[in-house]
Amino acid sequence: MKARRVERRSQIKIIADILDAIVKVGDARVTYILTAANLSYDRLQRYLNLLLRQGLILERVENDVKIYSITKKGLDFLREFKRIEEFAKAFGIPV
């Protein structure tokens, strides 16, 4: 039986996926990001803390629920990543 190879996402790709998920809805809850970015709760928390430290996202609390939104810096990062991803794809470079 052939073993199915699972492609591992790079850290930068995971960050881009999280940002992309937030951009799609504007204000995103953790549960939404979890499914959209396909991450475990612990890993997502680590990444969200990293993104907050880097100033790529903002966090606010509404009715005891944490809501995340993207900053201008985050949008710029996502735009740059998508450009590079497109370039890399053309050359067959995995990002």
Place this chain on the structure above:
Amino acid sequence: MLRTFYLFNMFMDWLSAIIFFAVGYLAYRGLKLTKAKIFLFHTSGFMLQFLGLLTHGIVMLTVFLYYPLTGTFPKLKLVFLVFSIAKMVYYILTAVGYLIIALGYALRKSEKYRILSTAPILPLILNTNFEAFNSALTLVLVLEAAAVYLENRERGSLKILMAFILMFISHALSLIAIIGTLELIFIAARISRYVGAILFLMFLRGVLRRVEG
């Protein structure tokens, strides 16, 4: 007509240089963002192509501005010399650039056709570039040797001329053989090179005999 062609060439050189710089710069941004070393190959490969074209473009522009293509022979001789050097720099940088980009492709991870696509490409790039380069160089040597032979009509000069002609044929045939993957032509190229080497040997033997005599 010549002037139009020259201007077109110069324009295309500068345009291509800008394009390659842009591609190289984008690859550099990819390197900066992702820290993936594979981008380094694409950055350096395209930047070398850019530098090669830039060198050539600068020489073309300088010649166009300061040495118009009409003039006395000594002036034209200098122009052609500068052109030859610029061309050489351009070809070397282009060849190395292609090679580095090919290496970048070879280092791609987890691609189904990786080995299939890169294994024949690397030697092909190396061989075609160097064979084309060597063909041009040996052609220059043939012309120089022919000029010497026409001047002195010596048997030694004739041997050298014949040897260089065979060397040139060898490189040109190799290039055709690599591009067309023609085995027989490749064998003919090899034979031509060996005969050329034997002619050099005969020349050496003649020289040594004369010295001994």
